[in-house]
Amino acid sequence: MKIKSQFILLSSTVLLIPILFSIFILLHTYIHSPNRYLLSGTGKIESFERSFLPENQAEALEKSLKLLAKDIEAVAYLPSDRIIIYSSIPEIKSGSIISQSELWNFAEQNSDKYFFQFVRTASTDYKVLLLTRINRSLVSTEKKTQLYLKILLLIIILTFIALFIICFISRTVFKSLNKVEHKSVRLAEGKLDEKIIEDNYSKNSNEITMILKSLEKMRCDLLEVQNRKNRFIMGISHDLRTPVSVIKGYSEAIIDGVISDNEDIAESMRLIDSKANLLEDMIDSLLNFIKLNDTEIKQNLEYTSITELIKEFARYTEITGTIFKRKVITKINLPPKDISVPLNKQLVYRSLENLFNNAIRYTKDDGIIEIEAHTEYNKKLINDTSPHNIIVLRIKDNGSGINQQDLPNIFEMFYRGTNSRREEGMGIGLSVVKNIMDTHGWKISVESKKSIGSCFTIEIPFKS
Numbered sequence: 001m002k003i004k005s006q007f008i009l010l011s012s013t014v015l016l017i018p019i020l021f022s023i024f025i026l027l028h029t030y031i032h033s034p035n036r037y038l039l040s041g042t043g044k045i046e047s048f049e050r051s052f053l054p055e056n057q058a059e060a061l062e063k064s065l066k067l068l069a070k071d072i073e074a075v076a077y078l079p080s081d082r083i084i085i086y087s088s089i090p091e092i093k094s095g096s097i098i099s100q101s102e103l104w105n106f107a108e109q110n111s112d113k114y115f116f117q118f119v120r121t122a123s124t125d126y127k128v129l130l131l132t133r134i135n136r137s138l139v140s141t142e143k144k145t146q147l148y149l150k151i152l153l154l155i156i157i158l159t160f161i162a163l164f165i166i167c168f169i170s171r172t173v174f175k176s177l178n179k180v181e182h183k184s185v186r187l188a189e190g191k192l193d194e195k196i197i198e199d200n201y202s203k204n205s206n207e208i209t210m211i212l213k214s215l216e217k218m219r220c221d222l223l224e225v226q227n228r229k230n231r232f233i234m235g236i237s238h239d240l241r242t243p244v245s246v247i248k249g250y251s252e253a254i255i256d257g258v259i260s261d262n263e264d265i266a267e268s269m270r271l272i273d274s275k276a277n278l279l280e281d282m283i284d285s286l287l288n289f290i291k292l293n294d295t296e297i298k299q300n301l302e303y304t305s306i307t308e309l310i311k312e313f314a315r316y317t318e319i320t321g322t323i324f325k326r327k328v329i330t331k332i333n334l335p336p337k338d339i340s341v342p343l344n345k346q347l348v349y350r351s352l353e354n355l356f357n358n359a360i361r362y363t364k365d366d367g368i369i370e371i372e373a374h375t376e377y378n379k380k381l382i383n384d385t386s387p388h389n390i391i392v393l394r395i396k397d398n399g400s401g402i403n404q405q406d407l408p409n410i411f412e413m414f415y416r417g418t419n420s421r422r423e424e425g426m427g428i429g430l431s432v433v434k435n436i437m438d439t440h441g442w443k444i445s446v447e448s449k450k451s452i453g454s455c456f457t458i459e460i461p462f463k464s
């Protein structure tokens with residue numbers, strides 16, 4: 001059922017309650033109104049001792065009795081003969097002999113339960129005394145009626161107020177619902193450039209504005225993913241095309257005989273080979289990223305000496321640094337005894353290499369790269385209340401640094417910083433590293449300043 005219909009149903013129900021209540025009061029007032037009793041007669045009478053009266057008077061009395069309403073009980077008394085000639089009151093039998101004062105007493109004794117009335121019938125030449133009675137509970141008193149009317153008035157006023165409030169609320173709700181419907185349809189159609197809410201929309205916050213805000217966040221995220229995808233496609237096509245065009249250019253030159261000298265051919269083949277290797281690397285890292293499956297990695301972690309792995313990595317950086325003309329300073333300050341933690345050696349090593357390769361790529365010749373490791377005990381990690389012992393590993397460089405606006409996105413897939421324009425790459429490396437660190441339950445963070453350098457810190461918890 002649509003919210004609109006549900007709302008209408010609810011409003012009708014709310015309105016129906018006072019309406020039904022009003023109808024009830026009106027009916028109640030009508031049923032208990034004295035008019036109702038006094039107007040309609042029953043049209044029949046029983047056990048009427050008409051022989052005590054002349055025929056014409058008996059007929060006249062009978063007519064009067066027939067006019068009495070159903071709920072009015074009556075006694076016709078003949079004072080001259082002290083006889084009851086008609087009775088619809090069960091306590092007094094028709095034909096019984098009774099004095100006038102006894103009749104009077106009877107009325108007095110029952111006056112708390114009934115209203116009594118003595119009438120001398122005009123049509124019977126004042127000879128017959130008519131005693132009528134009606135149950136007090138049946139007769140609505142003036143006060144009661146007035147109270148009902150006041151309640152009725154109050155209900156009518158309240159109904160109008162409720163109606164006004166319902167109209168007001170439904171107008172706002174329907175307006176917002178229509179907006180949500182319209183905006184979500186636009187979103188589903190892929191119109192990501194249209195804002196769902198304005199920036200100053202936070203004033204009237206309700207469930208619907210919360211939905212709109214969530215939709216707006218979703219729109220921004222989708223837009224960001226779309227932009228990143230576009231950036232990635234542009235980047236990857238550019239990065240893959242560069243080595244391909246070099247390979248194509250040199251191979252065509254050799255085939256066409258443009259390069260004919262043996263030495264030049266050998267040099268060109270070396271270049272083709274290096275570009276083909278680069279291409280292979282790029283395709284590999286793409287495939288690796290696609291293949292990376294968190295659950296599989298988690299299931300295959302093995303207790304391995306992290307201290308040994310870091311020392312091995314430090315040796316690798318010293319050698320590689322010399323080849324790439326970087327000054328690598330290693331400060332490994334770990335306990336002599338091995339510390340083992342569950343890890344996937346290949347993936348962890350690849351991550352460290354990745355961070356070190358970035359440090360080389362984003363520093364100039366003779367740039368300084370520091371590899372530093374030490375232990376800290378009983379340290380509280382973010383999102384964890386219990387203290388941990390940790391190994392802190394830092395890879396620090398004095399290269400180009402990362403722009404402040406790039407820092408929050410640096411670990412996101414396909415994100416490339418503004419400082420990376422001249423470098424080949426796809427913005428995959430750091431997101432893979434982050435993924436691997438997360439899978440191990442380790443923490444990676446970065447501090448960086450433009451033109452000063454970057455420092456990547458990894459925190460590895462261990463049990464002593």
Ligand code: ADP
Nearest residue numbers: 358359362401416417420425426427428429430
């Ligand atoms: P890329 O292939 O673009 O290097 P990465 O995922 O390895 O992809 O890095 C993402 C971005 O982080 C890079 O584009 C670069 O802007 C920035 N970056 C990473 N490491 C460094 C570093 N050591 N110094 C400066 N910038 C870095």
